[in-house]
Amino acid sequence: MATAEQSDFKIADAASYDPHVEDFGRFSAVLTTPLARRLIALANISADQRVLDVGTGTGVVALEAAKAVSEEGHCIGIDLSEKMLEGATANARRANLTERLEFKLMDAESLQFEAASFDVVVSLFALLHFPDPATALKEMFRVLKPGGTLVVAVGSPPRWLSWLGIKHAVTLLPELISRLLGRRLVAPEFLNRLVQESIPAEDESEESSLARASRNRTRSVTTLLRDAGFENLRQHWEGHQATMKTPEDFWDIQRTFSTIARKRLNGATPDQVAKIRAKFDELCQRVLSRGGRLTYPFAAFFVAARRPLQS
Structure with a gap:
């Protein structure tokens, strides 16, 4: 029960x-x-x-x-x-x-x-x-x-030590380089990080x-x-x-599918949401201006x- x-x-x-x-x-x-x-x-x-x-x-x-x-x-x-x-x-x-x-x-x-x-x-x-x-x-x-x-x-x-896991890790290397160069943002980690910095968890559940x-x-x-x-x-x-074409879609998909972002933003004040959204849009536009991508694996x-x- x-x-x-x-x-x-x-x-x-x-x-x-x-x-x-x-x-x-x-x-x-x-x-x-x-x-x-x-x-x-x-x-x-x-x-x-x-x-x-x-x-x-x-x-x-x-x-x-x-x-x-x-x-x-x-x-x-x-x-x-x-x-x-x-x-x-x-x-x-x-x-x-x-x-x-x-x-x-x-x-x-x-x-x-x-x-x-x-x-x-x-x-x-x-x-x-x-x-x-x-x-x-x-x-x-x-x-x-x-x-x-x-x-x-x-x-x-995939399983870390499987052939598929090794192959998957290798394919991520170019993407990792793009992230280090500031030309790629990855969901849902991107929005989760911004949310966690501004809105502490009320509990662990x-x-x-x-x-x-x-x-x-x-x-x-x-x-x-x-x-x-x-x-x-x-x-x-x-x-x-998937590559999101706009910061709006990139925001919406993360706010919808990420448990952390969805629940904390649902309970946030309008001012908190507005501040996170402004920072989010600023970083997205910076990446896009460099010819980068907003990606959702x-x-x-x-x-x-x-x-x-x-x-």
């Missing part, structure tokens, strides 16, 4: 997105869709299957899942943010997918579904928002049918313990999955980088797993 502190965290975390639903949907449609499609490809959904999307947000993954099923299948997306679900429902309506897709307000750590009621469970970037990810994964295990497929993804670089533990979450996630009972783990990493560590047949 969740503690009062954990319940408060979940409610506050979900509510922190409410002022940013429009920007969340706008940027997710561009940045998250390629990762959502990769996740759905790893899930290998059949047309007649029942699919659950945990932490659906504005429904980017759920929409892709709904496209993969027929009238014989069905997809449900859950989230704790009512505003996000309103956006998701509107997106499903625009895509003409409401007959095979629905959304429910629900806590991932206490799923209101019967055991073994889904063929596939998917979750993109939600695991780091749960104060008790172990319980959330056990709930996903419970509602999966024996032999069912789970695919989760979290934001993370603005991020989940899993998010705080390490920037590289590959080992933590695979351990949690095995502990929950999943088997046949298959791993995949995919990274991209985004990546996902995917794990596909199975609930054993005998479980």
Whole structure:
């Protein structure tokens, strides 16, 4: 059972997105869709299957899942943010997918579904928002049918000592040089630093313990999955980088997706926000005047797993 502190965290975390639903949907449609499609490809959904999307947000993954099923299948997306679900429902309506897709307000750590009621469970970037990810994964295990497929993804670089990790580190060298020369700003570290300098944290609970533990979450996630009972783990990493054309978009995307920036700026005074924004714009314009770039790297560590047949 969740503690009062954990319940408060979940409610506050979900509510922190409410002022940013429009920007969340706008940027997710561009940045998250390629990762959502990769996740759905790893899930290998059949047309007649029942699919659950945990932490659906504005429904980017759920929409892709709904496209993969027929009238014989069905997809449900859950989230704790009512505003996000309103956006998701509107997106499903625009895509003409409401007959095979629905959304429910629900806590991932206490799923209101019967055991073994889904063929596939998917979750993109939600695991780091749960104060008790172990319980959330056990709930996903419970509602999966024996032999069912789970695919989760979290934001993370690849394993440090893997070939992919070494290759990724090498590709970052030119970007590091650009940063040292003052010709590149990188989200979300850039805005986070400005915010942390001006607005101290009220407590340590603005991020989940899993998010705080390490920037590289590959080992933590695979351990949690095995502990929950999943088997046949298959791993995949995919990274991209977007260049923001204007300081306005660079501000909006960081304020939307960075937990630290979003929560502290939400609670800041207008004067505090104005001062941070002025410094932000000044630094952005300085970089752009040198022919530099405003970049937003985004990546996902995917794990596909199975609930054993005998479980």
